[in-house]
Amino acid sequence: MFKSTFTGFIAIATSICFLFYSPSQKSFYHSLFISDSLSNNASISNHLYMLTRRPHVAGSEANAEAAVYVLSTLTSYNIKSHITPYYTALTYPVSRSLVLTPPPPEPPINFSLQQEIYENDPYADVADQVLPTFHGYAKSGTAYGPVVYVNYGRVEDYAKLKEIGVNVSSNIALARYGKIYRGDIVENAFAEGAVGVLIFTDRKDYGGVKWFPDDKWMPPSGVQVGSVFNGAGDPTTPGWPSTEDCERLSDDEVEKTGDVPLIPSLPISWADGESIIRSIAGDIASDDWQGGKDSPVYRVGPGPGTVNLTYIGKQVISRIENVIGIIEGAEEPDRFVILGNHRDAWTFGAVDPNSGTACLLEVAERLQKLQKKGWKPRRTIIFCNWDAEEYGLIGSTEWVEENRQMLATKVVAYLNVDTAVAGPGFQAAATPQLDELLIQAAKQVEDPDNSSQTIYDSWISSTNSPEIGRLGGGGSDYAAFVQHIGVPAADITFGGGYPVYHSMYDDFTWMKKFGDPMFQRHAAVASIWGLIALKLADDELLPFNYLPYVLELQKCAEDLKGEVLDISITLVPLFNSINALKKAAIKINDEIKALEGRKGWTFMWKDSQKVRELNDRLMMAERAFTDREGLPGRSWYKHLIYAPSKHNDYGSKSFPGIDDALEKAKSLNTVDSWHSVQHEIWRVSRAITQVSLCLKGELT
Template identity: 50%
Template sequence: MDANHWGKHAPTLSEPDSLEALTSQNEATNSQRVFLSQQRPVMHLDIDGESTALPLKCCGLQRSFFKACCGSTLILVVAILVGFSISIVSFKLTGWSSWHEQDEQRFRHHHHHFVDLALGHSVERYLKELTKAPHVAGSLEDMATADYVKGLFESYGLRTGLKDYEVLLSYPVERSITLLFPNGSEVSLLLTEEPPNAKAIPPFHAYAPSGNVTEEVVYANYGRQEDYSKLDTMNVSVSGKIVIVRYGAVFRGDVVSIAANAGASAVILYSDPEDFAGGGKGGFFPDAEWLPPTGVQRGTVYQGSGDPTTPGWPSSPNGERLSDVDVAAVLPQIPSLPISANDALFIMSSLEGEVAPPDWHGALEIPQYRVGTGPVKVNLDYKGMKKLTRIRNVYGIIEGSEEPDRYVLLGNHRDAWTFGAVDPNSGTAALLEIARRFGILTQHGWQPRRTLVLCSWDAEEYGLIGSTEWVEENIDLLAVKAVAYLNVDCAVVGPGFYAAATPQLDMLLKEVAKEIDDPDSQEKSVLDTWTASAKGKPMVTRLGGGGSDFTAFLQHVGVPSVDMYFGQDYPVYHSLYDNLQWLEKFGDPSFKRLIAASTIWGLVGLRIADSLIIPFDYRNYADELEVYTKAVEKILPENGLDESVSVEPIWSAIQNFRAAVVQVEKEVEVLHKAKAGSANFYELRLSVRILNDRLLQTERAFLDRKGLSGAEWHKHLVYGPSKSDKYGVSFFPGINGAISAALTSGNWGLVQHEVWKVARAIERATVVIVGQLV
């Protein structure tokens, strides 16, 4: 009789909560047995040389009944043994291939069921709850979202847990920007969004230092390195000046860092209507999708990952932390504030000096964009506070049936600068929808082959803090056991599917996308529209920057990773207008895109968790390595290549890696087609396990233990962040960094050293995927 037959009335065994309780329970049980045996006669049976006492009454009828019971028991035992023998013979006859086919059919059935379980009203319900109040990290409202997610995980049958950290967060205290005119008049900017929300955190930059600066202003376009080079050619100096920059091209933290390196004393960033309001001609939210003139983009300007006080180790309450001086050294060095287009109009219209280059002009209603300076000066006054604050990660686990020690992780963050309907709670709603469907599958008998872990991170907006602290705490386990990390930050911002991943996951993403109807065109699959929108360019982009919570998994541990979403950019990003009304009206009116996003995300997770052999395609990785090597060959002569530098070591390593991949593909084919008698069942299962371990460990081989030069926390030698843009991706980051340095220092030997490092990493990957000592 199975457990399902018993239902809620199934007999249960109480579990002792301590060793002492277990001992007491055993002693009580033994005493009870002794007492019962003393009250009635017993018959002793010898089973395998051991005597077993059975209670026995003395009347003839009872003795006959007892004999009959013994006879029935023996018959039952014989029947079980015969049945077991028959099943062994049956397996030998049907063989591995038959078992494997039945196993795959069973999982496919559950996967189809997962797709069919989609419900639009469930994600809408999640979003309404998650976005009913602003919930910046460290706030009571943010903790309420953690409780909400945990409660739903539990209600869906997931084993659920919490993990808190004490981390350094930053909040605004006072902010002001005042224009000081030569005639003595002053104009103070509003620095607010309309209509204001008392519960929302005011527009500010997290971790910006406090400061009071009064200076002339220079306009520096997007604040990139090339923009300052252009100012140099125009003989415009930013030394000591306040720089005003428009959002859009690079990460705001890099904007502030580049300005500080150029000698600026403070930075003001604004959202130009050209970039965030469609040129300002098509209306504004709530009538149109565009950012209103009072809209402001909040965000962090910290360039690192994780808690600034504990770089490389978790933020335990009583653990080691950097000194205040050391923390200050890794945080931004000059104050900065974000402002709206309305407020920027006052500053930009007051600038004189040379007219800005044509491509620097935006859509503010001013006659000309000028670079400055004067005659107006600006006073920027900012006071902030930094304090250790508790944050909370939530996780839900569905344990694997056959490989419970192998983890497939799906993650999204909850914290938001304001309401966060798109960023991040469209992703949170998708995660909860996946949890709901997984819960139903478990009720219908499904259990994944490998363990699935659903992760809800906190404090991502401050610098990927929740996920990074968790990865740093679990790094040794993850390095051995994590199969893949699948990230969704903003699940939906508009039409069109997009994905970034490490190359071995490309084919899996495309296979899953082929099975899902496009939410905006039911006659086509997601793959159809995805392929068409790529227009011949690579469909899957790469992960290397620090844009979301995949960073610690890939860059620090070497876990194969994915980031996926519908739509690309949305104009109300990090503003007060990222609310449920905007998402319902413009981002995803019917929630069909959000349902499709959760289906693709969950199905990719199911394929990795349930496939007998992990579906990684390393042939595609070899192709990508060749593309990057050709690019380096092209870059070197364009940058004054020293003839002593050669990329031949990389070419040789790729050739060996490709040969190893072909060998592995043959192994996979053999295991899938293995017949009865070709090998013992358990030997085949062991072979699968060994192969899977090689597949999941291969990505780790691309790491360098010492890390990238100048960015040691980042250890991946194939993909890394751009040095001028945290959101940007750089292939062979060590090589590219060395080339940039060589242009100044002339040290081309360092470039060759980085070439050798990459070659050695590829050779290590070859050894791992082959799985044999050399």
């Protein structure tokens, strides 16, 4: 009798709860979140100014002070917050030198390797705190030899050099930034036998007739620094968290992983790069290898100019600090919606990453204002301000590795913003079940550059349909969530690339003059970021749709047809598994529609249990794309649909295991190598089948 009465009471209470905190009320709060009354451009500007007063590389005192600023700001918004530290192996420069010996009678040039302070630079007093230009995790040593110009240093660039009889072995490779990740530029050069690498910011890609502070372009002395580590997380703790007294690999063991470079490298300016280009003879490079207006003629070499490159670095176990803030969910506190952005910067970091940090704090402030008006999230919202992203996604990776089991069972989605604003033009990437959610949010937020239209309107202006990228690249903190534990995720930005990237000119002045003078784009990023988070945190039924995933997989499978050259290979298992996924996606969508039709007084306790069960299926389906063994030779990457390209960490590959096996099979053309291709096809097929079973929620 008591049990029956109690159950009836719960059902009535649940229905009353739905009545008094109805979808229309949630919609009201969501509309209020993106209204002008809650946004504060001046506050965003102030956050960015405070965060970028000093260079704040990971492990530095300045970055620890920036962590305190983020922590105190979140705390002031009544968000329960704390710092989670890790102790990670980071590298810093000790000494560098670069000497060019051009053909006689020209004298040797000893490059200063200095980025110049501009006239009336407001940050001149702290410019000496900018680290000397270097590559994170670069190999210490000296390299000497003739120079070969290798364009962007891609695999196809070396193939072109071989076609014209140019050998890079025992020479210094001179590459320009762009197209691929700098760590892959170094790795590709090593694979071709180069003894050292120089990477310059070509005027064609980053320069202009005028430059900062008069225009947005990189000054002649500007240098793009960055990491050349090809893994994710602390290289000394692969797969486990870098806590204070944890196990660590030795230097020799780290080298054997293949993720750290084995030859020295240096980043250099376009002025220094052009000086070296002038010392190179040999064949004239093709038109697409040439520089921009007023650049010298690019020849490929080798030599006769030679360089002597020396880099000495030190590795230090440094304390890094993630700042974590939590708004606990009222109904499902054990389901997490995570918003993430990193804080550390190679220099001042106004664009990368602190435009994103300023937006993160803006979202937090608006949610505090909503709470004062009575809003409570259904699910828990977590703010994560990562550290040491620039060295190799370290802060986020260590946190995910430490909390792997909790996150794998409780995270609804991860929403990343790295560079929030670099200029005009909205861009987004996501795992496909979030596509429709991104589109809906973009339709609700005003375009910051044209108040007569929405972000969605400007987004589709040139293509008639939104271009949503995928999260297979390793370029930001979504990697550990998507590629390691299989969490649905999205990444948004305004503007994409920008000329002063990773240089000392990425400061508050550049943002105020060229990136976002009125901070309207920042406010728009906060609006769309927060709106997506609110939908994921508040909607009774998660706004996921797996049909776009089906279309994506079908397209990728069709593309494979032209790549499979061996007639013994069959793609039938792959297409069959995708067809099964389509049926499962339609089935769960139908279940959702049926349940939505029962809202109101008739929505009883058993229906709320069904909501939970449906949401679990939607949330966990992405996990089923992972395989515990990971990709062959890259076991940290567990996701069989999205992972970085083997030769470009920034590049996204669908079916990366199949792609890697195909590349090997085309080179070896043996029975065993093509058998490996078929095995990877079966692996992906089995993973997709698991996703279907998860969505259906039925045992076989």
